[in-house]
Amino acid sequence: MSESDVSTTGSPYAPHTPAETAAMLDALGVDDIDALFDVPESVAFDGEFGIEARGERETRRTATQILRRNDSLTEFLGRGHYEHYVPSVVDDLSSRSEFLTSYTQYQPEVAQGFLQALFEYQSMLVELTGLGVANCSMYDEATALGEAATLSQRVRSVSGDRILVPEQLRDGKRAVLENYADGPGLSVESYAMADGQADVDALADAADEDVAMVYAETPTVRGLVEENLAAIGDVATENGALFCLGSDPVALALLERPADVGADVVVGDAASLGTGTAYGFGLGMFVTREEYLRQIPGRLVGVSEDAAGRRAYTLTLQTREQHIRKERATSNICTNQAWVALRAAMHAAWLGPQGLVDLANESVTRAEGLAARLDEVVGIQAPVHDGHHFREFVAHTDQPAQAVVGDLADEGFAVHAIDEHLIQVCPTEVTADDEAAFVDALAEVAK
Amino acid sequence: MIYNQAQWVDDEDDKYEPLLSEKAERTVDIEDSPLPEGLTRDSLSLPDPAEPELARHYTRLSQMNYGVESGPFPLGSCTMKYNPSFTENVAALPEAAVHPDRPDSTLQGTLELCYRLQDYLGRIGGMDAVTLQPPAGAAGEFTGIQIAKAYHRHNDDERSEVIIPDSAHGTNFATAAMAGYDVVELPSADDGRVDIDALEAAVGEETAALMLTNPNTLGLFERDIEEIADIVHDAGGLLYYDGANLNALLGRARPGDMGFDVMHYNVHKTFATPHGGGGPGAGPVGVTEELGQFLPDPHVREANGGYEHYAPDRSIGKVHGYYGNWPVLVKTFAYIARLGDSGLADASAKAVLNANYLAEQIPYDVPFGPFHHEFVASASPQDAADAAKRMLDYGVHPPTTKWPEIVDEALMTEPTEGESKRSLDQLAAAFEAVHGEDDGTLADAPQRTAAKRIDQVSAARSPRLSWQALDY
Numbered sequence: 065m066s067e068s069d070v071s072t073t074g075s076p077y078a079p080h081t082p083a084e085t086a087a088m089l090d091a092l093g094v095d096d097i098d099a100l101f102d103v104p105e106s107v108a109f110d111g112e113f114g115i116e117a118r119g120e121r122e123t124r125r126t127a128t129q130i131l132r133r134n135d136s137l138t139e140f141l142g143r144g145h146y147e148h149y150v151p152s153v154v155d156d157l158s159s160r161s162e163f164l165t166s167y168t169q170y171q172p173e174v175a176q177g178f179l180q181a182l183f184e185y186q187s188m189l190v191e192l193t194g195l196g197v198a199n200c201s202m203y204d205e206a207t208a209l210g211e212a213a214t215l216s217q218r219v220r221s222v223s224g225d226r227i228l229v230p231e232q233l234r235d236g237k238r239a240v241l242e243n244y245a246d247g248p249g250l251s252v253e254s255y256a257m258a259d260g261q262a263d264v265d266a267l268a269d270a271a272d273e274d275v276a277m278v279y280a281e282t283p284t285v286r287g288l289v290e291e292n293l294a295a296i297g298d299v300a301t302e303n304g305a306l307f308c309l310g311s312d313p314v315a316l317a318l319l320e321r322p323a324d325v326g327a328d329v330v331v332g333d334a335a336s337l338g339t340g341t342a343y344g345f346g347l348g349m350f351v352t353r354e355e356y357l358r359q360i361p362g363r364l365v366g367v368s369e370d371a372a373g374r375r376a377y378t379l380t381l382q383t384r385e386q387h388i389r390k391e392r393a394t395s396n397i398c399t400n401q402a403w404v405a406l407r408a409a410m411h412a413a414w415l416g417p418q419g420l421v422d423l424a425n426e427s428v429t430r431a432e433g434l435a436a437r438l439d440e441v442v443g444i445q446a447p448v449h450d451g452h453h454f455r456e457f458v459a460h461t462d463q464p465a466q467a468v469v470g471d472l473a474d475e476g477f478a479v480h481a482i483d484e485h486l487i488q489v490c491p492t493e494v495t496a497d498d499e500a501a502f503v504d505a506l507a508e509v510a511k
Numbered sequence: 512m513i514y515n516q517a518q519w520v521d522d523e524d525d526k527y528e529p530l531l532s533e534k535a536e537r538t539v540d541i542e543d544s545p546l547p548e549g550l551t552r553d554s555l556s557l558p559d560p561a562e563p564e565l566a567r568h569y570t571r572l573s574q575m576n577y578g579v580e581s582g583p584f585p586l587g588s589c590t591m592k593y594n595p596s597f598t599e600n601v602a603a604l605p606e607a608a609v610h611p612d613r614p615d616s617t618l619q620g621t622l623e624l625c626y627r628l629q630d631y632l633g634r635i636g637g638m639d640a641v642t643l644q645p646p647a648g649a650a651g652e653f654t655g656i657q658i659a660k661a662y663h664r665h666n667d668d669e670r671s672e673v674i675i676p677d678s679a680h681g682t683n684f685a686t687a688a689m690a691g692y693d694v695v696e697l698p699s700a701d702d703g704r705v706d707i708d709a710l711e712a713a714v715g716e717e718t719a720a721l722m723l724t725n726p727n728t729l730g731l732f733e734r735d736i737e738e739i740a741d742i743v744h745d746a747g748g749l750l751y752y753d754g755a756n757l758n759a760l761l762g763r764a765r766p767g768d769m770g771f772d773v774m775h776y777n778v779h780k781t782f783a784t785p786h787g788g789g790g791p792g793a794g795p796v797g798v799t800e801e802l803g804q805f806l807p808d809p810h811v812r813e814a815n816g817g818y819e820h821y822a823p824d825r826s827i828g829k830v831h832g833y834y835g836n837w838p839v840l841v842k843t844f845a846y847i848a849r850l851g852d853s854g855l856a857d858a859s860a861k862a863v864l865n866a867n868y869l870a871e872q873i874p875y876d877v878p879f880g881p882f883h884h885e886f887v888a889s890a891s892p893q894d895a896a897d898a899a900k901r902m903l904d905y906g907v908h909p910p911t912t913k914w915p916e917i918v919d920e921a922l923m924t925e926p927t928e929g930e931s932k933r934s935l936d937q938l939a940a941a942f943e944a945v946h947g948e949d950d951g952t953l954a955d956a957p958q959r960t961a962a963k964r965i966d967q968v969s970a971a972r973s974p975r976l977s978w979q980a981l982d983y
Contacts, residue, residue, distance in 0.1 A: 074857035075850055077593045077783070079931040080864075088868045088932055097860045100867050102732040102881050103764045111762035113634040117851025120597050127845050130627070131606035133620035141610040145833065153562055155603075157569040165578035165594050167586055168789040170911070172967075173960040174516060174903055176527065177576030178788040181569070184531050184558075187977040191556055197976050201790065203646040206832030214689070239808070239829035243657055247691035289550055318544060321552045333832075343621060344611035344833020345791070346646075357974060363789065367981060368970035371955070371963035375526050380970040386649075386685035387914065391694040396685035399647040399779065401836075403787025410569060413531055416559035417539045428545045452546055469614065478613050 073117070137478045138498045139341065142456040142490025143285060144205065144234050144333060147341040148314065148423065149494055154338055154410045163406060168363070168399075172378040173370070179377035182402060183365045185409040189351050192316040193330045194323025196354035199362035201334075201401040204346025205310060206237040208331035209279065210244025211350060211361045211395055215329065216277035216306040217248050218359045218394070224274035224305075225250045228267065232257045232285050250276065260286040260449035260458070264295045271303045278303075281310035282319055286488065287431060287456035288449055289319060297326025312336045313349070313412065315454055318424035328353055337415075338407030340494075347404040358384060361395030363402075426493060427455040434491045435459070437503050443510035448486065456490035458482065461510055471509035477502050512937055514582070514906030517574035518961040527962065528571045531558035532978045575961040576788075577908055583930055583938050585869075587885045587911040587923025588680065588728050590758050590780035595849070598784065598842035607841055611833040615819045622818035625811045625834075628795075628844045635847070635855070636754070636774055637767025638797025644807045644835040648755060651775025651794025652686040652722070654807060657827045658773055658798060659720045659749045660690060661805040665825060668747065670719035676705055678729060678915045680755055683722045692719060699917055703729045703879040710742055718748035724756050725769065728915050728923065730866060730882035740770025749773060749802075754794075757781045758927065759863060759884035762856030766797075773798045784842040793839040809834075859884075861928035865935055869926050872939035874946040878918060885925035887918045888942075895920040897953035898945050904959045905941035 080088075085097075094100060118126065139147065158164070162177065169175035182200040189198035202208040213227050227245060229238065231254035238252065245252050256266035262280050271278065278300040282290035290296075293309065300307035309327040311319070314336050322330045335347040350362060358381065366380035386393035412420060431453040438446040438459055446459035461468045465481035472479060477498075480488040491499060519528040537559035541551045560568065578584070584591035601607075609621055629641040645651040656673065663670050673687035676697045687694050695713050700706035704727065714721075721743045725733045733739060743750050752766040752774030758781045766774045778784060779792035786792070798806065805827050809820035850858065862884045870877050875888040888910070890898045899909030899922070910924040926935060945953070957964065975981055 073853050075854045075861060075928055077595060078857060078861035078928040080861055084932040085861075085864065088864055088935075092864075092867055092871055097864050100863050100881065100883075101763055102734065102883065103760075104734055104737075107736060107764050107769045109637070109763060109765050109768060111852055111856045113631075113762070113852050113855070115631060115634065115847060115851045115855070117854050118849055120595075120849060123845055123849040124597060124601055126848060127601045127624070127841070128604060128606070130624050131604055131620040133623060134606055134609060135617040135619075137613065137617055139610045139613065141612050143612065145610055145612070147610070151562075153566055157566060157573070159599070160570070160573040161580035162573040162576040162578045164599075164785045164787055165580045165591075166576055166788045167584065167589055167591055167786045170586070171577075171899065171903060171909060172965050173900065173957050173962045174577040174908065175788075176961045177572030177574065180528065180530070180575075181572055182788075183976075184978070187530075187532065187979060188557060190977040190979050196980075203650060203791075203836075204832045206829070207646070207650070234832070236829050236832040240832055243653075243828055243830055244689075246657070246660075247689050249691065289546065291550060317555055318541060318546065318551055320550060324552070341608045341610050343607070343609055343837035344831075344835070345837050346832060364974070364976055366970040367975040368966045370965045374520070374962070376962040376965045378965050378967055378970050380967070380974060380976075383971075386681035388681070390681050390684035391688035393681070393685040393688075396649040396653060396682050396689050397647070398649045398682050399786070399792040400790040401646075402789035403785075404791055406788065410565070413558045413560060413565055414562065417537055417555045417557040418559070420557065421539055421541060421544075421555055425544055432545070452550065473614055473617050478610065478617065480612055 137473060137476055138495055139478045140489045140491055140495055140502060141478050141480060143480055143488060145344055146336045146492065147494045148336060148492055150338060150340050150411060151414050153414060154407050157410060158403065158407045164403065169379055176377060179365050181406050181409060183377050185405045186365060188409055188412050189349060192313055193351045194321035195330060195351045197357055197360060198351040199360055200365055201405040202348025202350050202362055202397060203401060204348045205331055205333035206240035208348035208350045209237060210241050212308045212329045212331050213241060213245055213250055213277055214248055215356065215359055217250065219356050220276050220304065220306065222273060222304050224276050226275045227252045227277045228255050228270055228275055229279045230255060230257050230262060230281065234285055260284055260288040261290050261451060262292055262296055264292045267296060268299050271299050273303055275303050275305040277306045277308050279308045279310065283315055283454035286449060286458050287453045289452040289454050293320060293325035301326060314424050314427060317420040334408045335404060338411040339404060347401045347408055359394055362397050362400055428452065430491050431455050431457050434489065434499060438506065441503065441507045441510055444506065456488055458486050458488050461485050461487055463510055468509055472505060475505035477505055512906045514904060515959045516961045519571045530978050531560060531568060535560040535564060582906050583934050584908040585910050585924045585926045585938060586908060587925040588755055590925060590927060592783045592927045593929035594783050594785040598845040601845040602838040602841040619817050622811050624844055626813065626818050628840055629811060631847045632776055632795055633797060636776065636797040637765030638774060639800040640803035640806060641795050641797040642806045642810060643795045643840050644831050645775065645794035645796055646831050646836045647790060647792040648775055648777040648794040649682040649686060650830055651796050652682055653689060654796045654830045655751050655773040655775055656686055656690045658802055658805045661825060661827050662802055663719055670717050672717040673719055674713050674721045676723065678727050678917055679722060679724065680753060683753060703731050703917065704733050705739055707735060707738060710739060714742055714746040714748060716747065718746050720749045720751045722751040722753060724753035726756050726759050726883040729879050729887050730885040731879055732883060736769045755780060756884060759859055761859040762852065763859055773802055778843040779839060782843040782846045784839050791836040791839050793836045858928045865926040865928060865930055869924065869935050869938060873942040875922065875942060885923060888922040888924060889918050890920040890922050893920065893953060895922050900964060901945045901948060901953045901956035902941050903957040905944060907938050907941045
């Protein structure tokens with residue numbers, strides 16, 4: 065079929081034949097569809113957006129041509145957005161239209177499949193964190209952190225409006241938190257870090273009874289396994305503050321259980337499973353203690369029974385939600401990332417516990433191995449920080465970091481520039497075959 | 512039409528499809544880790560199915576789920592449209608899979624697509640600038656209200672109240688509260704529209720904004736929109752457009768032309784990207800030129816023959832860690848580019864035709880009118896929730912129930928343009944059948960779905976939210 069044969073008049077997805085349209089208008093007793101629009105002349109629009117309709121094939125070609133203007137780079141990029149290999153079966157199963165084209169499970173009797181999948185997702189997060197309750201998704205880790213801050217204000221026994229976060233924090237995360245903090249009047253303040261991890265003494269000095277929440281991350285934004293989690297948790301507890309820990313499901317498969325170090329809330333981005341690199345597309349995790357159950361934002365799937373006496377699943381505790389409680393809701397989140405959560409659960413189940421632990425172990429060895437190789441390169445010292453690395457590390461460049469990043473892009477590689485002479489590098493199994501070429505390229509540009 | 516949803520029952524324990532953990536759970540001890548013992552957990556227990564088992568599990572779960580491609584899904588205000596396969600295909604292009612922290616110069620394709628989509632959405636909404644960052648409609652509301660707040664602050668004119676009609680989406684109320692505003696609820700007039708006198712009484716120097724959708728959730732166009740805009744603007748407030756119902760107006764009217772200053776687009780509703788069981792969506796926000804300086808950082812503009820990110824002068828900062836739900840935006844771009852002027856206008860035309868036709872065919876009382884894309888029928892004296900459960904047995908998803916509260920036992924129905932006359936007749940037949948049934952039949956429904964009627968009360972009374980909380 066040639067392009068000119070493709071109809072581009074009218075919506076291709078409105079199935080009405082002219083005869084059916086006529087019959088429907090006839091049933092309504094009007095001559096044309098215009099008669100059904102109740103729009104005053106003074107605000108009527110003539111319909112000319114200046115967007116030309118195209119056939120499907122032409123649209124695909126246009127979109128492909130635009131996206132191909134991206135340079136083809138091998139990305140050694142992380143800092144919160146990671147590419148791990150996603151098995152094909154996740155793409156196929158999650159794309160089944162009964163999942164993909166369904167809505168929020170307001171009628172649980174016909175939505176058991178999705179509800180069970182979300183219940184399984186919640187359960188996996190409970191296992192990974194050791195905490196009692198996970199919701200079935202927020203937008204991303206930054207918004208989940210914002211929700212944790214407002215939760216801390218709701219559940220804390222004494223008043224106080226300070227939120228303490230590490231000084232080394234992804235800019236985007238801090239900026240989102242500032243917006244969430246603005247409404248309830250929380251102030252976001254930094255505590256010092258030492259060598260890529262929390263400076264616990266500085267944190268203890270900064271903390272007082274006006275602190276509602278202390279936030280820490282493992283791995284930290286610089287890729288270090290945080291070794292002081294229990295001590296950070298103690299500082300929070302001593303001041304009556306909530307301890308919120310940021311992480312991700314791959315790291316949690318291996319690192320200390322958040323419950324064991326005193327975490328009250330775990331947030332993070334679970335898109336490290338099931339999604340791959342999609343320009344920052346996220347899946348916010350939100351896991352907390354059972355005692356905060358009625359203050360949790362977002363959707364929860366629970367177990368009940370149906371009239372046949374069988375176990376069945378349903379959205380529950382909806383009285384926390386905005387369609388019932390309006391301005392007294394625990395959050396405005398309505399549409400969330402359910403389908404992304406489905407994919408993450410599928411990916412975790414495909415890996416199984418040993419596969420997930422192996423992936424986490426590899427995230428340690430691969431980062432430390434590549435750092436050691438880069439340290440051999442003239443003009444590079446790596447890693448900059450002492451400690452154990454997970455997935456990524458920071459390297460010092462004798463050349464200005466921006467110049468190194470620009471020159472590396474010309475060679476076909478992408479890394480972060482995070483300071484004047486600091487770059488950050490994140491290898492995963494996806495970039496494994498490109499490591500040797502990357503080391504060679506860096507050797508060329510770092511001299 | 513009679514419907515029987517697939518149902519998988521394990522004959523040993525008489526439960527529906529077992530949990531993955533019941534099929535294949537495995538515990539591994541953490542040993543031989545490159546990390547010292549003190550930094551690792553002791554063990555990890557997760558399902559460990561082989562891939563064929565995994566495939567069968569999720570295939571069975573999908574069969575126990577109902578989507579738009581299963582049948583009619585006229586969930587009012589949720590706008591469940593057909594989702595074209597080709598937009599999925601475009602979003603899955605390998606060139607779309609990039610890390611957000613790459614230098615702008617290496618991401619010209621992604622930035623160009625963002626720029627073009629900003630432009631498309633601006634034209635469609637009659638807005639001067641559009642941010643793509645908010646990851647959902649409610650996130651768009653939050654962004655819009657933060658922009659309004661930033662605008663008032665910039666003018667040294669901090670205000671404390673947001674006005675919201677009683678028929679509005681619940682997210683509006685939650686958003687205003689989340690942003691720190693007091694909510695002033697506006698009662699509807701007898702005709703279901705904004706009560707101008709009540710609005711006059713509600714506005715004042717504390718009014719930061721009025722949040723409004725048009726057509727409203729009753730499917731009614733706010734004919735006095737220009738007067739409403741004047742009242743709000745004269746008081747120094749801004750007019751916020753909730754774009755949840757925009758599918759009713761494509762090519763017929765634009766929020767910008769009606770006097771709205773800031774709006775969000777629910778692109779997963781209006782531009783047919785799938786709802787995915789409750790997300791991901793995307794909620795781009797459009798603003799007038801005056802408000803452009805407050806948009807989130809980064810924004811995309813043309814520069815030096817290409818495209819670049821920049822931070823607007825008085826940006827509110829960020830509402831998502833990166834750039835929003837990018838794959839959803841790619842689908843939106845593809846959908847708009849495919850339909851163009853004629854397709855978008857036709858989508859609205861057929862959506863409005865379908866809603867009116869269906870409203871005419873059903874036996875339930877439908878107060879108010881004339882309608883645009885959706886209508887609210889009253890199931891009274893039947894219980895709307897029970898009637899909805901019974902509709903499931905007829906192979907259709909029921910409307911939204913018991914909301915808005917203005918209509919007794921509300922059945923809020925939105926068929927969208929994707930339904931043919933034949934499927935609308937099927938929907939009408941389902942309404943007709945349920946209308947004629949007694950309370951006992953309704954209370955015992957549904958009978959033909961994967962699960963029978965689920966006890967919601969006990970789920971909330973003794974919450975069990977993970978398999979760890981079950982005795983199995």
